[in-house]
Amino acid sequence: xxxxxxxxxxxxxxxxxxxxxxxxxxxxxxxxxxxxxxxxxxxxxxxxxxxxxxxxxxxxxxxxxxxxxxxxxxxxxxxxxxxxxxxxxxxxxxxxxxxxxxxxxxxxxxxxxxxxxxxxxxxxxxxxxxxxxxxxxxxxxxxxxxxxxxxxxxxxxxxxxxxxxxxxxxxxxxxxxxxxxxxxxxxxxxxxxxxxxxxxxxxxxxxxxxxxxxxxxxxxxxxxxxxxxxxxxxxxxxxxxxxxxxxx
Amino acid sequence: xxxxxxxxxxxxxxxxxxxxxxxxxxxxxxxxxxxxxxxxxxxxxxxxxxxxxxxxxxxxxxxxxxxxxxxxxxxxxxxxxxxxxxxxxxxxxxxxxxxxxxxxxxxxxxxxxxxxxxxxxxxxxxxxxxxxxxxxxxxxxxxxxxxxxxxxxxxxxxxxxxxxxxxxxxxxxxxxxxxxxxxxxxxxxxxxxxxxxxxxxxxxxxxxxxxxxxxxxxxxxxxxxxxxxxxxxxxxxxxxxxxxxxxx
DNA sequence: AGCGGGGACAATACACCGTATCGCCAAAAT
DNA sequence: ATTTTGGCGATACGGTGTATTGTCCCCGCT
Numbered sequence: 001x002x003x004x005x006x007x008x009x010x011x012x013x014x015x016x017x018x019x020x021x022x023x024x025x026x027x028x029x030x031x032x033x034x035x036x037x038x039x040x041x042x043x044x045x046x047x048x049x050x051x052x053x054x055x056x057x058x059x060x061x062x063x064x065x066x067x068x069x070x071x072x073x074x075x076x077x078x079x080x081x082x083x084x085x086x087x088x089x090x091x092x093x094x095x096x097x098x099x100x101x102x103x104x105x106x107x108x109x110x111x112x113x114x115x116x117x118x119x120x121x122x123x124x125x126x127x128x129x130x131x132x133x134x135x136x137x138x139x140x141x142x143x144x145x146x147x148x149x150x151x152x153x154x155x156x157x158x159x160x161x162x163x164x165x166x167x168x169x170x171x172x173x174x175x176x177x178x179x180x181x182x183x184x185x186x187x188x189x190x191x192x193x194x195x196x197x198x199x200x201x202x203x204x205x206x207x208x209x210x211x212x213x214x215x216x217x218x219x220x221x222x223x224x225x226x227x228x229x230x231x232x233x234x235x236x237x238x239x240x241x242x243x244x245x246x247x248x
Numbered sequence: 249x250x251x252x253x254x255x256x257x258x259x260x261x262x263x264x265x266x267x268x269x270x271x272x273x274x275x276x277x278x279x280x281x282x283x284x285x286x287x288x289x290x291x292x293x294x295x296x297x298x299x300x301x302x303x304x305x306x307x308x309x310x311x312x313x314x315x316x317x318x319x320x321x322x323x324x325x326x327x328x329x330x331x332x333x334x335x336x337x338x339x340x341x342x343x344x345x346x347x348x349x350x351x352x353x354x355x356x357x358x359x360x361x362x363x364x365x366x367x368x369x370x371x372x373x374x375x376x377x378x379x380x381x382x383x384x385x386x387x388x389x390x391x392x393x394x395x396x397x398x399x400x401x402x403x404x405x406x407x408x409x410x411x412x413x414x415x416x417x418x419x420x421x422x423x424x425x426x427x428x429x430x431x432x433x434x435x436x437x438x439x440x441x442x443x444x445x446x447x448x449x450x451x452x453x454x455x456x457x458x459x460x461x462x463x464x465x466x467x468x469x470x471x472x473x474x475x476x477x478x479x480x481x482x483x484x485x486x487x488x489x490x491x492x493x494x495x496x
Numbered sequence: 497a498g499c500g501g502g503g504a505c506a507a508t509a510c511a512c513c514g515t516a517t518c519g520c521c522a523a524a525a526t
Numbered sequence: 527a528t529t530t531t532g533g534c535g536a537t538a539c540g541g542t543g544t545a546t547t548g549t550c551c552c553c554g555c556t
């Protein structure tokens with residue numbers, strides 16, 4: 001059952017272009033924008049699990065069912081939230097001229113958006129994102145790759161874009177997950193090591209993980225996540241560059 | 249409130265080494281293994297959303313609360329499911345000798361595991377995975393990277409491993425998501441294009457996405473996901489190789 | 497041998513979720 | 527002025543994860 005605005009004709013009428021409910025004379029106190037904003041605020045403050053239609057509605061002084069005039073499903077709300085964050089990502093100035101710089105910029109903006117809205121990492125890549133802002137993001141990626149010198153086949157461009165996107169999704173996810181794990185067991189990274197340390201040392205003592213053991217023994221403290229993300233990204237970009245302009 | 253096996257002393261006693269309940273003379277009909285297996289079967293058949301403690305317990309002819317003797321939380325069950333899949337991934341023969349081949353092998357095995365258990369993609373990277381099989385996976389990664397010639401700093405090895413892991417997570421996620429989207433709207437890829445096509449064409453007609461427009465116009469059909477995954481992976485591996493052994 | 501206690505299991509209970517349905521009331525149309 | 531309509535709130539339902547309570551059986555002790 002779709003929202004009541006679904007005109008019912010054959011065409012799918014995806015959610016992003018569904019019209020606002022006809023603006024009432026006394027301006028309707030609710031709008032999809034306000035709903036999405038409230039949901040985002042709630043998710044930022046209390047996590048994605050705390051986002052329930054009931055709580056969002058309550059934050060807007062409305063009954064839960066009120067929202068179904070603007071959304072047909074909770075999933076739709078999540079999709080709109082994601083697209084809103086893509087909007088944040090695309091908000092800043094124009095793209096760089098160098099394709100590499102442009103892709104790097106998009107990646108870092110995505111990462112910082114995920115740090116602002118940790119729930120974004122949970123949703124990243126879990127559904128096809130076709131909202132207008134997500135499309136703008138895609139467009140920016142392709143535009144950047146089009147500026148690459150040797151990238152004639154746009155088949156290759158698609159591959160390249162997909163590869164860096166995949167890296168960004170995975171890296172952001174991992175980083176947020178680690179961040180949460182640290183926070184969960186006492187705010188401090190060393191404290192986290194103490195927490196799961198005994199278990200890990202016991203596991204390592206079995207001798208079944210020699211390489212891991214060696215890796216942890218020589219524990220140079222892992223560098224901050226930002227540079228880890230950046231260096232991994234450069235690695236991926238290097239790989240792309242090596243096929244864009246065959247090795248000099 | 250932990251499961252009843254938590255010994256109560258200071259040490260955390262993570263879930264993977266918590267002992268089975270004391271084997272009763274008449275062997276207990278339940279075990280964590282059987283629970284996890286039932287949950288996996290359910291998730292494979294009906295999706296992750298269908299995995300509820302009630303349904304899992306029902307599949308084992310038990311009341312819902314029975315499971316809390318073996319698990320302290322649903323999240324724990326999910327963690328165990330993930331580790332079980334890591335077990336599948338690590339099951340086949342020994343690792344290749346070449347570091348690149350070894351990493352490639354791990355990546356492809358992860359992908360095929362996710363294709364067998366689509367819910368695995370939803371859980372990938374969403375939590376720190378420290379189960380014995382996940383550790384074995386990590387160990388294999390580090391072992392492979394250790395075999396790389398120029399990888400003296402294990403700091404670099406950590407970065408490299410993290411980078412390819414991030415790519416794999418993101419790529420697998422995207423692929424499963426796309427697969428589901430296709431399946432949701434009529435099994436066929438061209439059919440999917442028809443489904444969201446009108447919306448997309450209308451969006452593109454706004455002229456706000458010129459690069460996207462160009463990319464879609466010249467629609468050489470995208471290659472099958474397997475080669476897309478593979479080529480992206482090679483791309484990442486190239487990037488790593490270029491820093492392992494500086495350009496020849 | 498009889499009995500008491502403890503522990504595994506089941507049933508019940510609770511708060512909350514997403515969503516369908518229904519009824520009311522106010523505003524618009526006749 | 528009356529009727530209609532449609533947006534909104536309240537209520538309801540089936541489901542969830544989990545806490546609590548009760549029951550019953552089996553083991554060990556007297």
